[in-house]
Amino acid sequence: MKKLNLSLLAVLFFSMGMGFAQDADKQASAAQANNPLANMTALNFQNYYVPKLSNAPDEAYMNTSWVRFAKPFAGGKFLLRVSSALSTIAMPNMATGVVNSTSGLGDTNAFVSYSFVSNATTTVGAGPMVTAPTATDEVLGTGKWQGGFAIVAFIAKSPVFQFGGLVTWQASFAGQSDRQDTNGAAIQPFYFWQLGKGTYLRGAPIWYFDFKSNAYSVPMGLGIGKVVNVGKTMVNCFVEPQYSMLTSGTQPQFQLFAGINLQFME
Template structure:
């Protein structure tokens, strides 16, 4: 009886550890079949081709919801931005407000524990409260997402998006932006991991771009049916053109609500 009880306790412990390992593996999957709420912050302390005191700060609030038994995933993102720039006497003036809200819906044509791939339409609405932090026009485009978890130690993938202005007047400010976001995860054990998720942005309309690299650390904590994923990641741009982020600190928390 004692041996049987010890065996049961060991089996329960093993199952708990397996659940935590699976949670850690899927915690950074943007197409995970779970409702998720993410809060991400980019603090740009240095910009290229800009006065020394200039800065940017953007907080993204993202909500993701799987639909059609996980075949579709809807993600809505709302940015809250601040732009700081010095005037002629050195005083920093700040403009803050809501930026352009965007959403995409992904059709996950491959969706299993080790590989997820999806593609779908993207739309951005002209919701910015200040002209400096928005385009002022509707934008449409495409999003393509991949996530590979073949190994319990290493996961990787990417998010590729393209969007362009539609409608508007002939003399209105236009936008055409392509972005490539590779992400790479190295699990260290017990929910701790090294990470990188820089976004290479190409502002095609204005001949501007920035290509950052990033390396940070994160921690995944599973509490019953909820997974908390906290991280911080410094990023430095290898190449820039125009007034673009040179150094930024990317931090955030991802919250996934697992199915019972």
């Protein structure tokens, strides 16, 4: 009888241990689903809907959809990320009051990051960045070739709370001579609070600073996301309202950031 009880206890503790291990694995997967330097091929579909702009008429709005592809190489030490935008910008004609909208392809940017810190809890990378003037209309892009750098870090020492940031800077070096030169930086802090079972709270606003026109936008965001595994694909869906605390010039005042990020596990 004692042997039977001991066997039952052993099975019980083993099952509990397996359950804890599976929960820990799920938490780790949910955390890495938001790591921009994760050693996995990724395809992201993200959208910014901006119904309210600062220093613009109430009828003005913007909508930008981003398609982003990321691919690690050289054993995961390097990561290539390419992003392209499809945008709509609507602005009323001050004389007639008619809202004129322009839609099309925006500029395309890419950067290569070298991960000089890469372990289970901390990833830090940096590398060159370039933007090509692929916009189909001048209001949708800069008309300039731009070059600069990107620095990104992701800290996941806690299975509950992860944080990090992406810093980019670019300036124009070629392009249409009749278009204004560019010189701008973006800071994107991000923070994720795991609620369990793949659900998490999140924020990933982009603080933008245009040094040429002295325009800027400093939003804050708080949203919710869900991570699920579908076969060998990690699916990360989220929605995040953002409100700009500080603005100068015509910038997003309120926007809704939503997306589906796919990571493909080999």
